[in-house]
Amino acid sequence: EAGVTQFPSHSVIEKGQTVTLRCDPISGHDNLYWYRRVMGKEIKFLLHFVKESKQDESGMPNNRFLAERTGGTYSTLKVQPAELEDSGVYFCASSQDRASYEQYFGPGTRLTVT
């Protein structure tokens, strides 16, 4: 069974540009989460989808971040326009159950904004 996959693995963009990160969860997992880790800080929750619905987006830092999950399968996270402080590693995770500690993480996308 394939795990959570993320694309790209690394992205380097200039301040002001747009970047879209993609996450493919484990097949059959209705719950999809986005997290990020900025330099020197802990991994922080961004948001949670149940199928195509946003269940909790309390961790989204500002309106430059837009997450979508059309059709309840893969998800995208768009940053527009990117700022220097957006640099970090963005992780996606998925789980079968809604209230689940057992979240399976992808390898992450390393975003560098110059």
Next chain:
Amino acid sequence: QKEVEQDPGPLSVPEGAIVSLNCTYSNSAFQYFMWYRQYSRKGPELLMYTYSSGNKEDGRFTAQVDKSSKYISLFIRDSQPSDSATYLCAMNAASSASKIIFGSGTRLSIRP
């Protein structure tokens, strides 16, 4: 103040030693306590979880939770070089079960 505090290390021990990793937390609503292992350039991998207080053992790994002290620990017995990784404690509350709160991680190195 951070909700979860974890010593970042690095921690270096010889092969075969017992390793003790710890975290403290401030939110008394936390009920699930997890330990993740993360290798370089990889995502976190769930090692163990514990619900509420108590101990849980899985092979060479033992997780302990003391809710009265808001303190959790992970012990690794007979440590191996392959255990070298960053270990992240994590926890969540029933009221926001999908949102996992992570510690900053402890970098562990096992010397052959």
